[in-house]
Amino acid sequence: MTAGPPLPERAAETSAEHPWPVRVLSLKISDYVEKMSALWVEGQVVQVNRRATTAYLVLRDPDVDMSLTASISVHAIAAMGTPLVEGARVVLQAKPVFWPKRGTLVLDARQIRPVGVGDLLARIEILKQRLAAEGLFDADRKRPLPFIPRCVGLVTGRESAAEKDVVENARRRWPSVRFAIREVAVQGAGAVTEVTSAVRELDANRDVDVIVIARGGGAAEELLPFSNETLLRAVSEAVTPVVSAIGHDVDTPLLDFVADWRASTPTDAGKRVVPDAAAERDLMDGLLSRSRGSVLRRIEQERHRVEAQRSRPVMADPAAFLLRHRELVSALRARAHERLSARLARESDQIGHLARQARALSPQSTLDRGYAVVQHRNGMVVRSRLDVDAAELLRVRVADGDFGVEAVGRSH
Template sequence: MTSTTGALPARALDTTAGTPWPVRHLSAKIAEYIQRMPSVWVEGQVVQLNRRPGTTLAFLTLRDTDTDVSVPVSLHTRVLEQATTEISEGAHVVVHVTPAFWPKRGSLQMQADEIRAVGVGELLARIEHLKRILAAEGLFEPSRKKPLPFLPRVVGLICGRESKAEHDVVVNARARWPQVRFEIREVAVQGTQAVSQVSAALAELDADPAVEVIVVARGGGAVEDLLPFSNETLVRAAAACRTPLVSAIGHETDAPLLDLVADHRASTPTDAAKQIVPDIGEERARLQQARSRIRAAITHRLHREEEGLAAMRSRPVLARPHTVLDAEAEQVARRRQAGRRALEDRLHAGAADVSRLAAQVRALSPAATLDRGYAVVQHGDDLVLRDPAEVEVGQALRIRVARGELPATVAPATPRFTGPEHEDEGAT
């Protein structure tokens, strides 16, 4: 049996196992605390809206657009009727609520006294403001864009469940390149679950090393339907993605912020299929053209080289390589002959000079005089006799002629001539 109220601890910190608070007291304390809370404006998305028949009450669930958090809200039907725009499930609203705690059930509920739908203009203004913030951070810079792989083996695809976008991407991609494989993640692409599910799928595919490119596809829609793809949480998750990302959210006129932060934007899911894989027919045609160009270039180069070789072979120096040697040999022969002639002429001239000098020497030699019939008379110590007065009668002399010597003795002189031409001649 519980203690009396007067014996209850005054504070929650003072309670023990022996002196606990009864449930009614705890509920009263919670209700008292919550009643002190002021009213607050709350923004979220209506995910459930129920009007109870026979009553003036309506109940809705207000969910956060970024995370999976929701609170129940009760309001009078007149509050819904006073809203400037009809409130329906999926509407983005701001609600003026007061927290209320029901002690009997121990439940917390928000009681609304005013509700306003957030208009498209205001939503677009908020997106534009977020766009300026993200642009200032550099998330839209072209330098951050990653190039697409030429031929990805595995493509990650994030799309709605059994959606037309999935069909367009898969069918068109496989028509262009049948070997391409897909890792498909079917998620909510609109509503309150879209941001969390798309972000989770994006993180999962980005962590898969086999996935080489990721496509986020949706087949367009109203501005309200595309709001999750301009959500800051999702946009930042896409900016942090390391795998090349292709955004194929809407049509040409749709421009959610995911298009700006993605590495490549496709106007439609079909356009995304064309961007991520090449067309096998076009590639084969290009390959054939390249092979034809290479073959033509090689053939042209070979013909040009053959013509060059033929032209070189037709030159005299290559047609008759010894022609150059013949000319040089002839020149060497001419120079040898000229040198021989010069040497012979020099020898002949030298021989003539020698002969002339020899003749001169012979002419000056005493032997030449002896050859002409003259004789040399010597006496004493081989002295040449130049004057008859140098000898005496009976003195022995030697007479040298051209062919030898003769002994002689000086005899008395006897005149043997009378003519004046013989005055100087003597007798031996």
Template sequence: MTQDGTAPANSADHPWPVRTVAVKVAQWIDRLGSVWVEGQITQMSPRPGARTAFLVLRDPSADMSLSVTCDPELLRRSPVPLQEGSRVVVYGKLSFFVGRGTISLRAIEIRPVGVGELLARIERLKALLDAEGLFDPRRKRPIPFLPATVGLITGRGSAAEHDVVTVARNRWPAVRFEIRNTAVQGPTAVPQIVRALAELDGDGAVEVIVLARGGGSVEDLLPFSDEALCRAISAAGTPIVSAIGHEPDTPISDLVADLRAATPTDAAKRIVPDAAAELAGVHDMRVRAAAALRGWVERETRALAQLRSRPALADPLRDIERRAEDVERLRTTARRCAERLVDGEATATRHLREKLVAVGPAATLARGYAVVQRVAGKERHVVRTVGDAPAGSQLRVRVADGAVTAAALGAESLGKSVVAQALPDNQKQTGRNRR
């Protein structure tokens, strides 16, 4: 005790004895009070003459259990005979036995859960999972056409295992199985199935998982409507086929699974194809492909024959020859047009040349006229009037066939009328000589 009268704090230097810890645990548990607990009876040991009956209550969805003690009269007065596997609701108070260090539930009331109540709970769970979208068809994963390895979860030595393996191998002999044998009913079914499902889902070689059971009563099929199992099926990455084989009552696992099969045999038929049917289909497709190919070749042959029969391909030079005739005709026409144009222009040129010759100085000189030029050194000046050639001037007289050198001896005047008439002609002739 400390100076103020309180107990020292718990530490390595001041540890609590076992009795203190046991008492404290008993006090803490006692504060919990009475509770209602639901579970499945896995063990019952009512001893004749004993004042206490011992039971083990197990959680159907987890590997957990709780010890229960009760008055044997509670078991005998039950309206429904209780046995191992029965679902019950227990009302009692937890007790911690300090002597043995164990916890036990002292049952005051035990109520068996009837089939009606179980079905009602299944319906409530179904509505909950449906609201969460676990039944949505868009969540369904497609089943592979030809899985190399099939995972199978079923009971050991069960008819369901025999049906799935035999039918699948008869349809496709090369198929391989990874089989996990688990309990398919009772309190241990859900934990074992969930573990097997996780193991197969983690195996990369497994392409589809079949959960199979050969039917049973409503109570026997309760594990397949368990929430933990349904959520494990929904969370799996591998497609899952549910083949419970119970038509009247559909377990929730059928709704959550990616594919529901009516029976294990139906599941085997739906996970692997029939080799004989596939070979027949391949043969049929080969026949159809060959017929289609022959038809295509015949159509193309006819099309080629039609193309070859066309004039452009039957006589390819025909158009060239026709075009050659057109070209020759156009060449002849162009040559004729060019010749006419040249002849016309030649005639016009000849006429112009004749006109030019007729009005040119050479023609004038040929008619008897002459051009008189006064020579002054190297310069020459055309004599137009008698004043341009005074006496003694050196003259050069040009005639039609040459020129004559002369000298001016004098001048002789003509009448004004004669000069006026002749002057324009002389001026015109002089202008032409200059040009």
């Protein structure tokens, strides 16, 4: 039987014509993982299966939905000094192992140690400082809560007292309030993922005007999901205002700093997200009473002003007011007529004087006094005897007409 072409040595040398079989890829991965040294890894225990000498743990990343299986001796677990329970945060010293037949990566653990509450709180403090430096806690990014929300989104534990506190107190204040409730795990391995998903789902719902994240009190390690960076960033990116109602006054998870408003308890959150209908009704009644009083006072003021106007003499006898003005108008008309007549008389005298002057200076007046005007045939006035030729026919104009004459000779 003829042997086929040799398989590529490296992944970069494979092609569609020369691929690796699945077994080769698995062996290559196994060889690569085998070269890794032992390391320390941290996670949250979500499942423990104990056998005779070996225990199998499902170790989950608390921030994302990712997990690995680890095997460890029951004697190593006993050496922890504290019971290993589901939900505990631990660190393992383990060697990664890849099982080629199954195609899975597992951890062969040698040591296991619990992560103490002090260590977790120290990490939370470091995260708090980092997020504060980024501005996630700044007051100017806090969004105001709506006065009357159309719908309140509530993220809380399944059948929890926190849910009852929020809903009952809100409906006691505003009976018609609607809720979109998402019941999720609020502690343990899946808390961060479920709460984050619920927040994002409600934030995408345009009918939801405010989101409340509520949980009752508990130990510090039980409230750790509400100081998780993934959840905090999801809340900071939400468009909808978020209310943090975790635990009691003494409990301060980092969610309290990122949320737009912090409620001291779930009961306080129920009172904060909606107004008090009775108080608002009393306020409206007070405003209506004040408005009514203001209107009545204004009407009374205007009535007094009208009465004061009506009591004036001019309003008591309107004709007297008109009579006074009629007399004034008559006097003004008489004065105007007198002045106009005087002016017309003066101007008439002036016109007569000018007419007399015009008549005295006119040529006709000169003719009336016995003078005559002698003109050539062409109409030119004879101004000198030297202008007249012998036997020239001249025109003579006198006061009552004209006639022609003939020059008989020129006098020298």
